[in-house]
Amino acid sequence: MTELRRRGGGGDDPDSTENISDKEADGDDRLVFPSEGEGEMEGDSKADTPDVPPSADNTPQCLNKALEGLSSRWKNWWIRGILSLTMIIGFFLIIYLGPIMLIFVVMSVQIKCFHEIITIGYRVYHSYDLPWFRTLSWYFLICVNYFFYGETVADYFGALVQREEPLQFLVRYHRFISFALYLAGFCMFVLSLVKKHYRLQFYMFAWTHVTLLIVVTQSHLVIQNLFEGMIWFIVPISIVICNDIMAYLFGFFFGRTPLIKLSPKKTWEGFIGGFFATVVFSFFFAYLLSQYQYFVCPVEYNSETNRFAVECEPSNLFMIQEYTLPAVVQNAVRWKTVNLYPFQIHSIALSSFASLIGPFGGFFASGFKRAFKIKDFADTIPGHGGIMDRFDCQYLMATFVHVYIASFIRGPNPSKVLQQLLVLQPEQQLSIFNTLRNHLREKGMLPPAVEEAQ
Secondary structure, rough: OEOOOOOOOOOOOOOOOOOOOOOOOOOOOEOOOOOOOOOOOOHHHHOOOOOOOOOOOOOOOOHHOOOOOOOHHHHHHHHHHHHHHHHHHHHHHHHHHHHHHHHHHHHHHHHHHHHHHHHHHHHHHHHHHOOHHHHHHHHHHHHHHHHHHHHHHHHHOOHHHHOOHHHHHHHOOOHHHHHHHHHHHHHHHHOOOOOHHHHHHHHHHHOOOOOOHHHHHHHHHHHHHHHHOOHHHHHHHHHHHHHHHHHHHHHHOOOOOOOEEOEEEEEEEHHHHHHHHHHHHHHHHHHEEEHHHHHHHEEEEEEEOEEEEEOOOOHHHOOOEEEEEHHHHHHOOOOOOEEEOHHHHHHHHHHHHHHHHHHHHHHHHHHHHOOOOOOOOOEEOOOEEOHHHHHHHHHHHHHHHHHHHHHHOOOOOOOHHHHHHOOOOOOHHHHHHHHHHHHHHOOOOOHHHHHHHH
């Protein structure tokens, strides 16, 4: 781990000479590498990295008063439990409100997570008085969101784009406009560079871009998953929530063996118990949701009603199929076959990732917080910390689901192809129509009599 140390006084002013070395120009941002063994928490606690002010306790007074007779351990348990239940109810209420509300919620969460991470950087380095740091950070957030949401509009709202001429122009030159906007921010950053702070400013430039990569890019993948069908949005988020809750409960009541130094309160008992509980939950939750068209159909924009539609003929993934059990299982349960939705099998893969790999997103966040000596990213949710504290595993899960769908689930999407065709010029559409008609006639799917009649 590297530490930023302010150079002490003494010596000549580096600005007094014309030919100064890079080391002298960046004197205030000189890197000092700690000696062996200082990478542990004990070494970090003695380091001179600027501290972030501790978060305040914003637990509602009514809860504090009701739980004042309990020990801190049980008080925290009740606060986390009550707030977790409240958030779960709120989550299902938002699902009831439909896809458009979910998109707005994802965007709001993304902005809040970005704010929490950028605020940490600002609090740590505000004493250096870096110009335009926060302004440029938010500007780059707007640029990246413009790019990703513009791509979404082009992919899923082709009919609407075809109808509105201003949108046609924006879609046609979308990537050029996005690049021009980013380039403006890039030039502003270069112009903001200050002598003696070059290195630190580049640190913060990288800080902003890594934050954009972690938060904004993966938020876009969450929305992409949503358009594949709400089940691909609801099930992954739910199983991460389930794993978080069950690992906490198993660890709270049975935890004895520490799991990882980055998170001293995590235990093997919680990790293993959370895994099995999450797999069971996801299997039955997937069975429940697979029965409803509202959850399994891709989310599509209906240009006639100007609304999102979730109506379709469910794919084979969401239709009951018979599976023959392995011989060993047959002998144990006395069943030869079982009837399942194929999605239930996929849910086991999703829940296994959420339980075994997903927690590493939390460990990564724990390491980040320990590096800056903070307990939570913010104090937005009593007992839970900031929004980013709740979504550190969700973003990693969203990326996995997107890759999983692209690798094992998604086939050609007729609706998406049609949206792209509608954007083409009339002569291009006619050419494709003639080519498709000839192809169907050669395959015998379009009788000549039907063609002549048309």
